[in-house]
Amino acid sequence: MPQKVRGVVAHSKGQPVSVETIVIPDPGPGEAVVKVQACGVCHTDLHYREGGINDEFPFLLGHEAAGVVESVGEGVTEVAPGDYVILNWRAVCGQCRACKKGKPWYCFNTHNAAQKMTLEDGTELTPALGIGAFADKTLVHAGQCTKVDPAARPQAAGLLGCGVMAGIGAAVNTGQVGRGDSIAVIGCGGVGDAAIAGAHLAGATTIIAVDMDPKKLDWAKEFGATHTINARESDVVEAIRELTGGHGADVVVDAVGRPETFRQAFDARDLAGIAVLVGVPTPDMTIELPLIEVFGHGGATKSSWYGDCLPSRDFPALIDLYLQGRLPLDKFVSEEIGIDAIEEAFHRMERGEVLRSVVVL
Structure with missing residues (x-):
């Protein structure tokens, strides 16, 4: 009934x-x-x-x-x-x-x-x-x-x-961050901090958190961020490059989903790096990029849908890591x-x- x-x-x-x-x-x-x-x-x-x-x-x-x-x-x-x-x-x-x-x-x-x-x-x-x-x-x-x-x-x-899987997957599945890699995450709410946790779990050695809120940057450290950038106080792209030997990060995750943050992600990645958009933009947002810069970068620019997850594969594995105290x-x-x-x-x-x-x- x-x-x-x-x-x-x-x-x-x-x-x-x-x-x-x-x-x-x-x-x-x-x-x-x-x-x-x-x-x-x-x-x-x-x-x-x-x-x-x-x-x-x-x-x-x-x-x-x-x-x-x-x-x-x-x-x-x-x-x-x-x-x-x-x-x-x-x-x-x-x-x-x-x-x-x-x-x-x-x-x-x-x-x-x-x-x-x-x-x-x-x-x-x-x-x-x-x-x-x-x-x-x-x-x-x-x-x-x-x-x-x-x-x-x-x-x-x-x-x-939803949110935690989206963030972990953006770093690990879409961005394919791995051992020894560098990653920057722009926006340190739930999705961004999950991307940081995923990168830490995958063995990234330089994990850069970017936000305008000092409290959120403190949260990011708890999930594994090794460096923080206050976007109100620093040029985000230059700060990320400075922390990565002048090259840019191997992976940059935009967990905000605005034209200005996506442009930062695009510009702050290494020449063969990956820019990942997981923050959801509104339908009216647009972006203009110089085509020579698109050509001049290798790597990839990707969107991440639900962290490109397969629930039957990813949920049980992540729960096991949680129960082991690793997530x-x-x-x-x-x-x-x-x-x-x-x-x-x-x-x-x-x-x-x-x-x-x-x-x-």
Whole structure:
């Protein structure tokens, strides 16, 4: 039978969210109902509330989540009731041209649940990133459930579902940073600090954190930054070059996603270095680059979608590293809050006071 649970709903652009009763249908073929244990408050949820993603209101917010599978629909074999899972928003199809080329992290036809969750009056909800996890329970495609070791705290594990994975993957998967490399990360919020943690884990020896906020630069040191640059006080490109023997960094990650920060990333990389854009720009942003400089650099300029991750491969491996004490996921959890405190958590996030507020259900 359909279930009624609490969920956080955004009804219109820029308006405060509200906790409401939502209806969760029984899982159909290929679907699963997950009892959510914890869910991080991500900038993407705020983008949904602000109408920055699309205008398919009302939205059921939340997507950085971990929980336990409660029930599954017909044909589901990858997970079973009782499995502890991290939810992901790129459940690969296995059939599109990217998947068939052996690059499933670019899958162009990812899966979501076919059925809709609704308000009590039958109004259909649009779940954030196909997940909608600011709720006691949510309905997803079974492929969005990635089974991991249940010893991992859900408050930490769920963060791999979006921002932390995006940052680690930008450094390790997209930027391919490795032992002895240098990396600069521009923007030291949750995604940027995750890129720093990933670079530290991969063995980079020069890890440069760039931000305008001294508090964020202090946070970056906790994740492995060896050097910091305050962008208000220094020329970022020149400072990065000075710290890398005059050459520029092997990898530069732009975790902000603005034309000026991307240009810094482009200019601050070594001649054969890689510039990675993981911060999400708005549709109106443009950039102009001298073509001779594009030609004059080898290496690559790349965008990083979800850290170019494959959840079935990356989530279990990163959880194992967390349980070994090698990946400090707990440090990303600035505070634990209830489901009714999300609006204020948005404001703290906008003010730069937290890395992640985590809703505990």
